[in-house]
Amino acid sequence: EAMSQALPYMQQITIDNLGFGQKYADGVDPNEDRVKYTKDHITRDITILKRFKKLRVLQLNDAPLNGRYAFLFKLPLLQKLTIVSMDCFKWDVFMLSGLLSLRELHCEGSGVSGNIKDLRALKDTLEKL
Numbered sequence: 001e002a003m004s005q006a007l008p009y010m011q012q013i014t015i016d017n018l019g020f021g022q023k024y025a026d027g028v029d030p031n032e033d034r035v036k037y038t039k040d041h042i043t044r045d046i047t048i049l050k051r052f053k054k055l056r057v058l059q060l061n062d063a064p065l066n067g068r069y070a071f072l073f074k075l076p077l078l079q080k081l082t083i084v085s086m087d088c089f090k091w092d093v094f095m096l097s098g099l100l101s102l103r104e105l106h107c108e109g110s111g112v113s114g115n116i117k118d119l120r121a122l123k124d125t126l127e128k129l
Contacts, residue, residue: 012057018044018064027067031088034066047071056080056101065089073098086110097121104128 018024023038024046049055050071058075059082066088073095081102083089086109093114096102102122119126 009054010052011054012059013049013052013055014059014061015046015049015063015065016059016061023064023066027065027069027090029090030067034088038064038066049075053077058082060084060086060089062086063089070095070098075099077101080104080106082106083110083112084108093118100125102126 015024021041022044023041024044026035046065046069049058052075054077055075056077057080058072058078060072061082062085065086068090073091075098078099079101081096081099081104083091083106089110091112093112093116095114096105097118099122102125104127106128119129
């Protein structure tokens with residue numbers, strides 16, 4: 001929280017593995033097996049990312065996110081989104097429509113659902129997929 005108040009204009013953040021025994025708060029519709037396994041882990045607040053309204057680059061790399069986190073797809077200035085090795089992170093192509101400035105999307109080793117036609121909302125901005 002202190003970081004989001006001290007650095008409100010931060011433009012790039014990487015969220016990755018926290019180390020054994022730690023996790024981010026579960027999102028909507030989490031994987032129940034993961035919830036049981038991590039029930040005793042120290043829980044960190046991921047929602048502080050909502051405060052970084054100037055964020056342009058977000059990298060999610062093997063971060064312990066479990067479920068859907070819609071607020072991550074409502075960052076108005078986000079230009080580059082990387083989602084790598086996120087086995088319990090749930091998202092779909094339609095959620096990208098909330099990222100009106102998105103130019104680059106890199107997704108590897110992470111499941112995504114939805115219809116590719118939903119990318120039409122980004123036809124004027126998306127340059128690299």
